[in-house]
Amino acid sequence: MAKKNDTAALLGALVITLGLLGAGGWWFLQQNQSLQLPTSLGDVIGQGETANRLSRGERLLLQGDRQPDKEQGIAAYGTGDFPEAIRLFQASLQASPNDPETLIYLNNAKIRQQTANPQAIAVVVSLPVDTDTSGAKEILRGVAQAQKEALDGGRGFLVVLADDDGDPAIAAEVAQALADQADILGVVGHFSSDTSLAAAQIYEAENLVMISPTSTAVSLSTAGDYIFRTVPSDRFTGTALANYLLERLNQRQVVVFFNSTSGYSNSLKDSLTTELFTRGGTVVAEVDVSPGGFNGAQALTDAKNKGVTAIALVTDTPTLNQALQIIQVNENQLPIVAGDSLYKPETLQIGGRDAVDMVVAIPWHILNHTNGTFPQVSRALWGGDVNWRTALSYDAAIALMTGIQQSSTPDRQNLQQTLASPNFSALGAAQTIQFLPSGDRNQALEMVTVQPGERSGFGYDFVPVP
Incomplete structure (x- = not known):
C-alpha cells in the first residue's frame, strides 16, 4: 500500500440566502435531491436504499434538472427500450443542452443498444438535499465529455452515476455498492476529501481503482495502491x-x-x-x-x-x-x-x-489554455466556459478509459497496474496525465x-x- 497524502474537504450545505441569481451559464444555484422514478428492466442496480443513489439511466438524480422528455427517456431506459430512450434524451438535450446527466444517459442508451455487456466506469457526486448542485454538474460535465469523445471514437464505456450526499458514511456504502457491480472497472470520485477517504478503504479492499478529481487532503496519498487523483494535493x-x-x-x-x-x-x-x-x-x-x-x-x-x-x-x-x-x-x-x-x-x-x-x-483556469482542444470542445458542447472541476474530472475519466484500453486484460487488477506504471500517460485537458508512485499527480x-x-x-x- 504505497499511497497518498491529503485530508478532506466536506461538500455540505451552503445556507447563504442569495437575493439575486445572475447569468453566467451554470453559475446558477439549484436545489436538488435524489428522486427515483419507476423502473422495471434496464440496468436496475442493487437492492434497498443505497440502490436509489445509483443510476445508469433508470433514475433521475438531478431533480433540479427535470424535463418532460428527460423523465420519459428515463422511464424508457428503465424498461429496456433503448431506441425510445435515445429519441427522448436527444429531444431533452435540444431543450437543455448543458445537462450532463442527460448526455450521460443518452450515451449509455446508445451503448446498450449496441452491446449487451459493455465495460463500465462510475462517477460519484454529492447531492445533499437542499444544497447547491453546481459542483456535481461540473464533475458530470467532465465525465460526460470524455464518454462522448470515446463513444464518437468507437469505444463505448457505460457510466454509472452515484450520489454520496457528501456524507462519509454514505460514501462508504455507495463505494461498496459500486464494488459489488462486477462490470465497473474504476470510479471517478469522490468530491470531498472526507468522503474520498471513507470510500478509499472500500475500494482498496475490493481492488477497485478510484481517481478523485477534487479531493486534495494530503492523507489520501497513503490511502492505498488503488487510490489516485488528478488534482494536486494540498x-x-x-x-x-x-x-x-x-x-x-x-x-x-x-x-x-x-x-x-x-x-x-x-x-x-x-x-x-x-x-x-x-x-x-x-x-x-x-x-x-x-x-x-x-x-x-x-x-x-x-x-x-x-x-x-x-x-x-x-x-x-x-x-x-x-x-x-x-x-x-x-x-x-x-x-x-x-x-x-x-x-x-x-x-x-x-x-x-x-x-x-x-x-x-x-489547478486549472480556462483563460490559461484558450488555444487547447479541450476548452474549445467543451465550450461547443456546453455552451459556455467550464472550470477546473470539469477539466480534472475529464482527466480522471480519460485516465480510466485509457488505462482500460492499455491493459492486457481489462479487469480491475490490470487497470491498477497500468495506471501505476511509470510508462502510463494519457492526454488530458491541459497536460499529460501521469501518476506518481503515491497515486498523486505532479501538476503546478x-x-x-x-x-x-x-x-x-x-x-x-x-x-x-x-
Whole structure:
C-alpha cells in the first residue's frame, strides 16, 4: 500500500440566502435531491436504499434538472427500450443542452443498444438535499465529455452515476455498492476529501481503482495502491500560497482562517503553515470558523491587533459563509489568499468589490489554455466556459478509459497496474496525465485573482494573475 497524502474537504450545505441569481451559464444555484422514478428492466442496480443513489439511466438524480422528455427517456431506459430512450434524451438535450446527466444517459442508451455487456466506469457526486448542485454538474460535465469523445471514437464505456450526499458514511456504502457491480472497472470520485477517504478503504479492499478529481487532503496519498487523483494535493497548494505571500506580496505576518471539522481545511492549513514557518514567515493566529456564532469582524480585529498583515482563507464549502464574512469586513484592507474552495460564484456575487485582488490557487483556469482542444470542445458542447472541476474530472475519466484500453486484460487488477506504471500517460485537458508512485499527480497550481469583468454575469471574474 504505497499511497497518498491529503485530508478532506466536506461538500455540505451552503445556507447563504442569495437575493439575486445572475447569468453566467451554470453559475446558477439549484436545489436538488435524489428522486427515483419507476423502473422495471434496464440496468436496475442493487437492492434497498443505497440502490436509489445509483443510476445508469433508470433514475433521475438531478431533480433540479427535470424535463418532460428527460423523465420519459428515463422511464424508457428503465424498461429496456433503448431506441425510445435515445429519441427522448436527444429531444431533452435540444431543450437543455448543458445537462450532463442527460448526455450521460443518452450515451449509455446508445451503448446498450449496441452491446449487451459493455465495460463500465462510475462517477460519484454529492447531492445533499437542499444544497447547491453546481459542483456535481461540473464533475458530470467532465465525465460526460470524455464518454462522448470515446463513444464518437468507437469505444463505448457505460457510466454509472452515484450520489454520496457528501456524507462519509454514505460514501462508504455507495463505494461498496459500486464494488459489488462486477462490470465497473474504476470510479471517478469522490468530491470531498472526507468522503474520498471513507470510500478509499472500500475500494482498496475490493481492488477497485478510484481517481478523485477534487479531493486534495494530503492523507489520501497513503490511502492505498488503488487510490489516485488528478488534482494536486494540498502540499502543492500550501507551497503555492506561501510562495505568493512571501515572494509576490512580501507579507510574513499571516492569520489563517480554517474549519477544524474538515479534513481538507486542516490539511491545507497544515501544509500552508509548515511552508510559511520553514521559509521565515509567521502564522500569527489560526482562527477556527466552525463554532456557532462566529463573528468575522471581531476575529479580524483581534488578528490585526496581533500585527497580522495578510489573510489566508483555507475554509471549506460548508463554511463558505464565514469566509465571505471575512472578505466583506476586511474591505480590501489586508491582502487575501485562498484555497480552491473559494473558487465559487458566491465569492464573485456576494464578495463583489470586497473580493477584488484576492488570489486563489486552483489547478486549472480556462483563460490559461484558450488555444487547447479541450476548452474549445467543451465550450461547443456546453455552451459556455467550464472550470477546473470539469477539466480534472475529464482527466480522471480519460485516465480510466485509457488505462482500460492499455491493459492486457481489462479487469480491475490490470487497470491498477497500468495506471501505476511509470510508462502510463494519457492526454488530458491541459497536460499529460501521469501518476506518481503515491497515486498523486505532479501538476503546478495556477493562481487567479478577482477583478471587475462580465464573464460570470456578476460584474466580477476570476482571471489569471499577471
